[in-house]
Ligand SMILES: Nc1ncnc2c1ncn2[C@@H]1O[C@H](COP(=O)(O)OP(=O)(O)OP(=O)(O)O)[C@@H](O)[C@H]1O
């Protein structure tokens with residue numbers, strides 16, 4: 227074993243909270259990283275992961291800074307071995323360049339942060355210190371279960387039919403709610419193949435649900451927070467779908483559910499835009515939701531489709547009283563009596579949204595209609611929906627206005 231550091235791992239100066247080690251087969255990389263860390267800690271250095279594993283102190287929290295020579299599949303295999311067996315070690319990877327693929331692989335392997343060589347001293351110190359804090363927090367966790375953390379509310383924009391306005395509802399609702407609670411509302415695009423939330427909000431998809439799913443096993447809310455983009459005009463936190471439809475199968479339904487639950491711990495409200503088909507993910511999200519916004523559009527095929535879909539899915543037993551009917555394009559030219567729709571579906575049309583030219587106009591500009599044209603009929607209906615959904619829950623029974631009585635019981 228080559229070990230050009232001290233015989234024992236060195237600690238951060240002052241009260242020695244944790245140890246730091248640099249690992250890279252290339253002595254130049256090792257030297258560079260040790261120098262970068264020198265301002266805050268005297269890091270030991272090792273040429274292999276095995277060498278590090280032979281020497282580190284299992285009783286202490288240790289941050290292993292892995293250099294660019296390990297930023298490849300072979301290196302990450304070793305990281306996975308290290309991370310799986312040693313909860314007291316937090317791994318920071320320093321790569322020459324950062325790509326989405328590398329970030330995903332690294333996070334999946336158990337790396338807690340990925341930086342580039344160009345991140346500089348302060349970037350590296352910050353990452354090392356943060357990771358040490360996370361690892362220390364995890365290992366200090368009591369064995370007895372903690373009091374459950376407050377969970378934000380989960381709203382899903384759902385339909386048994388495609389093209390009825392699920393994404394329109396989800397994006398506008400997210401934005402309208404975020405305006406009332408900036409930084410406290412998140413929107414997740416669960417249409418993993420063809421999700422268009424990022425386009426509809428005009429934000430570049432920097433990180434996507436794939437990155438979040440890869441990071442979810444870390445139990446590190448701060449890491450998840452850094453993977454969520456902010457929609458600047460509203461303060462809505464957004465987790466877009468993968469850019470490549472073929473990447474969809476990289477995310478397992480249970481990982482998506484964990485991502486959504488983790489966001490519920492960070493936010494008051496999490497809105498999920500659903501895909502136009504059914505799979506385990508959709509069913510799991512419907513089951514987990516506090517409110518299922520069932521979107522139907524005002525035409526006979528749509529209403530019939532929603533009815534059949536509800537029966538097939540046995541939606542009533544799955545979603546029950548959580549179902550709230552959004553009747554989109556409620557004034558559409560194909561005259562269909564709202565009362566008739568309510569009778570067929572067995573639910574009150576709690577949220578009617580008119581058909582409005584302002585909606586496609588806003589779509590084309592990548593701006594949600596509640597911001598693009600707040601005076602339009604659609605925007606006003608969507609704002610009202612946001613207010614109603616944010617209002618404190620009252621009695622379920624009819625309060626006289628009929629609004630709270632959601633399901634008709636025949
Ligand atoms: N209230 C409305 N008034 C006018 N146009 C609307 C309205 N709601 C939705 N649209 C239009 O309908 C189309 C489909 O909307 P959207 O993409 O939100 O549906 P979706 O249910 O998410 O579709 P998919 O199932 O493909 O995900 C869009 O072009 C949108 O502009």
Ligand SMILES: [Mg+2]
Nearest residue numbers: 392393417422
């Ligand atoms: Mg959609």
